[in-house]
Amino acid sequence: MPAAGRAVPIETDPLTFLAANIITGHASPLTPQRDYEGDWCAGGIGRSVRDVTSATGRRICCRDGGRHAHPAEIGPRPTEAALSRRALITGITGQDGSYLAEHLTAQGYEVWGLVRGQQNPRVRQLRQLLGDVRLIRGDLLDQGSLISAVERVQPDEVYNLAAISYVPMSWQQAELTGEVTGVGVLRVLEAIRVCSGISASRSPGRGQIRFYQASSSEMFGMVRESPQTEQTPFHPRSPYGVAKAYGHFLTQNYRESYGMFAVSGILFNHESPRRGPEFVTRKISLGVAKIKLGYERQLRLGNLSARRDWGFAGDYVRAMHLMIGQDEPVDYVIGTGVTHSVEDLLEQAFKAAGLDWRDHVVTDAAFIRPAEVDKLCADPAQARDQIGWEPKIGFEELVAMMVEADLELLSSGGHAEDSFGIDTW
Ligand code: NAP
Numbered sequence: 001m002p003a004a005g006r007a008v009p010i011e012t013d014p015l016t017f018l019a020a021n022i023i024t025g026h027a028s029p030l031t032p033q034r035d036y037e038g039d040w041c042a043g044g045i046g047r048s049v050r051d052v053t054s055a056t057g058r059r060i061c062c063r064d065g066g067r068h069a070h071p072a073e074i075g076p077r078p079t080e081a082a083l084s085r086r087a088l089i090t091g092i093t094g095q096d097g098s099y100l101a102e103h104l105t106a107q108g109y110e111v112w113g114l115v116r117g118q119q120n121p122r123v124r125q126l127r128q129l130l131g132d133v134r135l136i137r138g139d140l141l142d143q144g145s146l147i148s149a150v151e152r153v154q155p156d157e158v159y160n161l162a163a164i165s166y167v168p169m170s171w172q173q174a175e176l177t178g179e180v181t182g183v184g185v186l187r188v189l190e191a192i193r194v195c196s197g198i199s200a201s202r203s204p205g206r207g208q209i210r211f212y213q214a215s216s217s218e219m220f221g222m223v224r225e226s227p228q229t230e231q232t233p234f235h236p237r238s239p240y241g242v243a244k245a246y247g248h249f250l251t252q253n254y255r256e257s258y259g260m261f262a263v264s265g266i267l268f269n270h271e272s273p274r275r276g277p278e279f280v281t282r283k284i285s286l287g288v289a290k291i292k293l294g295y296e297r298q299l300r301l302g303n304l305s306a307r308r309d310w311g312f313a314g315d316y317v318r319a320m321h322l323m324i325g326q327d328e329p330v331d332y333v334i335g336t337g338v339t340h341s342v343e344d345l346l347e348q349a350f351k352a353a354g355l356d357w358r359d360h361v362v363t364d365a366a367f368i369r370p371a372e373v374d375k376l377c378a379d380p381a382q383a384r385d386q387i388g389w390e391p392k393i394g395f396e397e398l399v400a401m402m403v404e405a406d407l408e409l410l411s412s413g414g415h416a417e418d419s420f421g422i423d424t425w
Pocket residue numbers: 090091092093094095096097115116117120122138139140141160161162163164165166180214215216217266267268269270271276
């Protein structure tokens with residue numbers, strides 16, 4: 001018998017099955033998905049409106065995004081204030097996933113993260129950082145797992161941040177990059193479409209699941225104009241950039257074909273102390289810290305003349321949230337509008353530790369790419385004017401923050417692998 005004030009799932013078997021996918025968090029096979037003052041909701045693929053009687057005897061509605069039920073049919077609903085929004089983040093173990101989860105939690109969201117693998121080592125780090133986030137298993141290579149995750153979580157918003165995001169790896173494993181970074185977007189959109197009962201003849205209604213796609217400035221590649229705007233044509237220079245362009249156009253296509261609220265943020269490079277050590281900013285901040293502490297003498301790098309528009313990841317996740325909260329789905333370019341070379345980055349990072357990069361940096365052909373993106377610079381004017389987004393942290397502050405964090409990490413006996421970003425390729 002249920003405890004007083006708690007509800008029992010009406011369909012134990014499917015929920016038990018779905019709960020087998022939940023690897024951590026507060027949910028269990030017999031735990032309601034959510035409590036609204038003692039009430040709970042359950043959803044199901046293709047279900048029509050149904051009565052769910054809570055333990056308190058009130059009729060409540062399945063969380064079906066308002067597609068199947070008119071509010072008048074289902075009795076009193078919890079007030080909007082009582083309804084915290086629920087977000088599902090793919091790529092939660094990555095740099096952006098962690099910042100976005102923190103941001104949304106602070107906004108009162110219930111945050112769920114999709115995690116792949118049997119024993120994902122990043123889960124422990126994520127747990128230390130974000131105890132409140134609930135995790136569910138799934139993989140962008142596995143359509144069924146994504147349908148199960150959307151079905152189980154019943155999100156209001158889905159942020160698709162998962163990708164193979166390291167550009168050099170996209171030449172080494174081009175097919176896998178296409179599958180995860182490109183076709184993975186299709187699988188997430190399909191999971192939302194199927195779970196929402198949307199088809200060519202059936203549009204989503206109010207309260208539909210909103211979708212954010214992590215598009216990239218790498219799509220501009222060999223740039224046609226500078227700075228790059230929402231109208232600048234794409235000319236990607238890597239399998240990664242090509243895969244991102246596919247995901248970008250597909251997001252636009254699902255918006256146009258099915259009326260889905262689906263947006264893409266075209267984000268320029270953004271960094272932080274949680275950045276993976278394979279990316280140039282973190283490779284440099286870790287390198288500076290190792291040299292300063294006497295562990296190493298040299299830092300080997302590739303093309304020092306490449307220019308990027310580097311910003312702080314914490315600022316960029318705010319843009320994701322603003323974009324998904326607009327009245328109408330519109331894509332935006334997100335960047336600082338200022339570009340620096342890798343050499344500028346070296347100057348700044350070594351200076352922050354009282355060193356001169358010329359004494360330590362060696363260029364190594366092993367890090368030169370088959371095709372380079374020479375210079376990227378955002379024009380973020382539309383995002384500033386229309387959704388009120390502006391970066392708060394500038395280049396110098398960002399670089400100093402990263403160097404300081406790595407000095408602290410290494411001098412306290414830690415390793416890059418202990419920080420949030422792990423894996424050197
Ligand atoms: P990141 O640190 O490399 O994180 C990538 C995430 O994707 C990780 O959580 C990883 O999980 C997950 N993932 C990889 N393959 C997966 C699969 N098959 N199924 C499910 N999850 C999978 O990337 P980030 O810097 O946070 O960037 C977030 C997103 O924004 C990415 O899509 C990236 O391409 C895009 N983007 C980033 C930037 C930037 O400057 N940071 C700029 C523009 C766009 P594991 O822990 O299991 O590996």
